[in-house]
Amino acid sequence: MLDRVRALGFDVFGTCVDWRSGVSRAAAAFLRQIGGPDISPEALADAWRGRYQPAMEACRSGRRPYTRLSMLNRELLEEVLHELGLDPSAMPVGALDELNLAWERLDPWQDVVAGLSRLKRRFIIVPLSNANFAMSLNMARRAGLPWDAIMGAELTHAYKPQAHAYLGTADLLGLAPAELGLVAAHNADLAAARHFGLATLFVPRPGEHGPHKAADVTPAQEWDLIAPDFNGLADALGC
Amino acid sequence: MLDRVRALGFDVFGTCVDWRSGVSRAAAAFLRQIGGPDISPEALADAWRGRYQPAMEACRSGRRPYTRLSMLNRELLEEVLHELGLDPSAMPVGALDELNLAWERLDPWQDVVAGLSRLKRRFIIVPLSNANFAMSLNMARRAGLPWDAIMGAELTHAYKPQAHAYLGTADLLGLAPAELGLVAAHNADLAAARHFGLATLFVPRPGEHGPHKAADVTPAQEWDLIAPDFNGLADALGC
Numbered sequence: 001m002l003d004r005v006r007a008l009g010f011d012v013f014g015t016c017v018d019w020r021s022g023v024s025r026a027a028a029a030f031l032r033q034i035g036g037p038d039i040s041p042e043a044l045a046d047a048w049r050g051r052y053q054p055a056m057e058a059c060r061s062g063r064r065p066y067t068r069l070s071m072l073n074r075e076l077l078e079e080v081l082h083e084l085g086l087d088p089s090a091m092p093v094g095a096l097d098e099l100n101l102a103w104e105r106l107d108p109w110q111d112v113v114a115g116l117s118r119l120k121r122r123f124i125i126v127p128l129s130n131a132n133f134a135m136s137l138n139m140a141r142r143a144g145l146p147w148d149a150i151m152g153a154e155l156t157h158a159y160k161p162q163a164h165a166y167l168g169t170a171d172l173l174g175l176a177p178a179e180l181g182l183v184a185a186h187n188a189d190l191a192a193a194r195h196f197g198l199a200t201l202f203v204p205r206p207g208e209h210g211p212h213k214a215a216d217v218t219p220a221q222e223w224d225l226i227a228p229d230f231n232g233l234a235d236a237l238g239c
Numbered sequence: 240m241l242d243r244v245r246a247l248g249f250d251v252f253g254t255c256v257d258w259r260s261g262v263s264r265a266a267a268a269f270l271r272q273i274g275g276p277d278i279s280p281e282a283l284a285d286a287w288r289g290r291y292q293p294a295m296e297a298c299r300s301g302r303r304p305y306t307r308l309s310m311l312n313r314e315l316l317e318e319v320l321h322e323l324g325l326d327p328s329a330m331p332v333g334a335l336d337e338l339n340l341a342w343e344r345l346d347p348w349q350d351v352v353a354g355l356s357r358l359k360r361r362f363i364i365v366p367l368s369n370a371n372f373a374m375s376l377n378m379a380r381r382a383g384l385p386w387d388a389i390m391g392a393e394l395t396h397a398y399k400p401q402a403h404a405y406l407g408t409a410d411l412l413g414l415a416p417a418e419l420g421l422v423a424a425h426n427a428d429l430a431a432a433r434h435f436g437l438a439t440l441f442v443p444r445p446g447e448h449g450p451h452k453a454a455d456v457t458p459a460q461e462w463d464l465i466a467p468d469f470n471g472l473a474d475a476l477g478c
Contacts, residue, residue, distance in 0.1 A: 070413075124376065134413035137363065137388050149376050150388035154411065172393065174309075174373035 001224045002237070004178050005199045008119060009128025009151065009169055011160075011184035012136065014208040016127070017106035017143065020045050026102030033095055039084050042210060047083060051076040056130060056159040066157040068132035074100045103131070104138040109205065113144050115230020118239040126151040128169055128182060130159050161192030170198070183233065187220035194221070201225040201233060240463045241476070243417050244438050247358060248367025248390065248408055250399075250423035251375065253447040255366070256345035256382065259284050265341030272334055278323050281449060286322060290315040295369060295398040305396040307371035313339045342370070343377040348444065352383050354469020357478040365390040367408055367421060369398050400431030409437070422472065426459035433460070440464040440472060 013019045020042065027041035055072040058064040077100055078088040088096060119125055127136045127145075129152040136150045153159050156168030170180045177197030184190050185205040194200045202223040204216065219226050227233040252258045259281065266280035294311040297303040316339055317327040327335060358364055366375045366384075368391040375389045392398050395407030409419045416436030423429050424444040433439045441462040443455065458465050466472040 124380065133388070133411045137412070141363065141387060148380060148389075149372070149386075155394065172372045173376070 001178070001199050002181065004176075005123065005181040006179045007124035007126065007170075007173050007175055008181045008183055008201070009126050009166075009198075010116075011182065011186060011189055012127050012129035012131055012139070012152075013106075014205055015183065015185040015203060016112050016145065017108050017139070018207065019049065019103070019106050020208065020210055022106035023048065023102045026099055026105065030095060030099045034086070034091055037084075037086060039086075044080065044084065046209075047080045048073070048076060051079060060159050060162055066153075066159075068135075068154060069130055070100065070103070070132050070135050073103055104135045105142060106139060108143050108145065109207075109229070111229035111231050113146070115232075115234050116146055118234035119230065119237065120146055120148065122237065122239045123181075124148050124173065126169070126173075128152055128160075128166070130165075160189055163196055166193050166196045166198055181224070183230075186216050190223055191221065194223075199224045201227070203227055203229060203233065240417070240438050241420065243415075244362065244420040245418045246363035246365065246409075246412050246414055247420045247422055247440070248365050248405075248437075249355075250421065250425060250428055251366050251368035251370055251378070251391075252345075253444055254422060254424040254442060255351050255384065256347050256378070257446065258288065258342070258345050259447065259449055261345035262287065262341045265338055265344065269334060269338045273325070273330055276323075276325060278325075283319065283323065285448075286319045287312070287315060290318060299398050299401055305392075305398075307374075307393060308369055309339065309342070309371050309374050312342055343374045344381060345378060347382050347384065348446075348468070350468040350470050352385070354471075354473050355385055357473035358469065358476065359385055359387065361476065361478045362420075363387050363412065365408070365412075367391055367399075367405070369404075399428055402435055405432050405435045405437055420463070422469075425455050429462055430460065433462075438463045440466070442466055442468060442472065 010016055023045040024041040027044040031037060031039060031041060055076055059066050077096060081088045116125055126147055126149050129136055131152055133150055133154040136152055140147050151169050155172060156164050158164035158168060167177060170177045181199035181201050182190060182193035183201045183203060185203055190200040190202060200223040202219045206217055225236055227236055249255055262284035263280040266283040270278060270280060294315055298305050316335060320327045355364055365386055365388050368375055370391055372389055372393040375391055379386050390408050392404060394411060395403050397403035397407060406416060409416045420438035420440050421429060421432035422440045422442060424442055429439040429441060439462040441458045445456055464475055466475055
């Protein structure tokens with residue numbers, strides 16, 4: 001299966017970058033700014049991320065047209081603040097907008113930049129993320145992610161695990177589905193990619209949800225490749 | 240005007256890469272392969288390029304839906320061979336397909352890679368080209384063009400100088416039109432970009448059409464910046 005692969009598409013949130021630490025860091029600064037309510041920054045980050053799939057589902061189901069993740073996140077932030085007993089309408093809009101930018105100011109796991117740089121020698125490497133175009137681009141410039149191109153939901157107007165998120169990406173690359181591999185830390189994403197004919201590469205990220213991560217610690221299927229991190233991917237693929 | 244610019248979009252054919260030399264090189268190999276008819280490779284390259292604007296105009300006018308430039312070029316190649324007295328139906332399809340790939344195997348002008356690398360420190364740099372996505376991506380990997388992202392006609396489904404080619408690019412970047420600058424060697428492209436609110440940066444490429452280039456040797460308007468090459472751009476912009 002991997003012999004045909006010419007491009008690797010990477011899940012980003014959790015697979016390439018540590019969203020929980022980054023969002024918690026920004027949340028801590030925000031909570032200080034608004035007067036220090038007794039709320040843990042990690043709880044805010046987790047609650048925010050918890051609303052991510054339902055928000056995208058509104059677009060997937062057709063109840064709502066494709067909407068950029070940055071805009072969904074901005075809406076979800078107000079919901080989360082309400083849930084935590086805070087009133088976003090009493091807060092400076094600029095502070096909310098600034099906190100929303102946390103999603104493009106995330107740090108990569110320590111192996112990512114080196115691993116991607118090695119993989120790029122042999123493969124086209126792109127984000128295959130639900131992030132919108134500018135979010136992925138700004139994140140890449142800040143974090144030094146050496147993508148060949150920015151791809152993902154905004155180019156296909158489809159959110160994973162919709163078919164077109166995977167197949168539309170292969171089509172833009174001028175490749176057959178089997179010539180594109182998905183690298184992800186999430187079994188459900190890989191299962192969809194396999195269903196639509198892509199190659200599948202699993203890299204577990206045990207720290208994604210903090211110390212108590214329960215899901216995706218082990219592969220749920222015999223993925224085409226399983227590696228401990230991106231340097232391990234590069235080793236296995238001869239890069 | 241330039242103070243607001245955060246991203247630079249580059250015309251590619253002629254501005255970044257020497258299409259005439261590259262296509263002529265591939266045409267020479269093709270002509271040898273098919274038995275060496277008495278046709279100059281440069282004449283084939285010029286005739287092929289000569290059909291580029293009319294082919295895109297069919298898409299711009301709505302007579303035809305957006306069609307990838309690689310597909311338009313492949314059709315135009317058969318027309319050009321007929322025009323030159325050759326019968327493409329008598330030739331191996333693989334040889335025609337291989338020749339068509341010449342458009343992604345073009346060499347950059349000598350200042351381009353160094354200049355782009357400097358400009359990238361301060362600006363988001365992207366191709367703003369009529370090339371389709373895979374063509375721009377494959378060209379960038381071969382030529383070492385250090386783009387932050389691949390953009391252009393296929394992402395906006397619009398061919399320059401249509402409004403959406405410029406405005407849709409700014410929108411994907413999350414920028415206002417005035418925060419995007421177009422770098423081009425062609426006055427008509429810059430005139431459209433200015434009309435739609437972009438900043439305009441002119442770099443003449445006197446060798447684009449070979450020794451007898453007549454158009455675009457001098458700026459037709461007072462563009463926001465005029466520089467002799469990409470290192471000159473970087474100098475002027477403090478990169």
